[in-house]
Amino acid sequence: MKQKDLMNRFNQKIEELEKILPDLKKGVNCAELTLTNILDVLGVDNYMFHNLAMPLAGGFGGYKSKKGWQGACGAVAGACAAIGVIMGGNKKMNEKTMAIAYLKASKYAKDFENEFGSVICSELCGFDFSDPNGFIKYRKTGTWKKKCYKFVVWAVDEVRKVTRNDLKRKWK
Secondary structure, three states: OOHHHHHHHHHHHHHHHHHHHHHOOOOOOHHHHHHHHHHHHHOOOOHHHHHHHHHHHHHHHHOEOOOOOEOEOHHHHHHHHHHHHHHHOOOOOOHHHHHHHHHHHHHHHHHHHHHHOOOEHHHHHOOOOOOHHHHHHHHHHOHHHHHHHHHHHHHHHHHHHHOHHHHHHHOO
């Protein structure tokens, strides 16, 4: 796949997501949608990627630590997973590539926080998924359509930016 074609595929994917995500009723999972839409651009798909990412949504499935820490937005977790796939290409990462992947994931998370004010799911959407009623309220208020889908669209575009040179080298 030529670099120009790859960038065009990212552009088309972002346009598509902006149109379809707000009204998505089923399969709303920010981690899975972020990871698998980026993989779709790369021409990679396997049901295992979908399954892998699904429990990461809602702040690691609504995780809340004993000290009150809550998990990251699924668009952050899914994007970091996509960065790993992009950086590794078709091989397992070596130590150098892994260190660079860490830095790129960290940059992505910092950029996300700068853009949206937090990386924590409950702070972004306003609902605590560690409480089962939190998810019910989230669905009833239409928060996905009002807010959360935008995190996925932004994530797909930002991963492209953070990994642009790696996409050129490893995903020709």
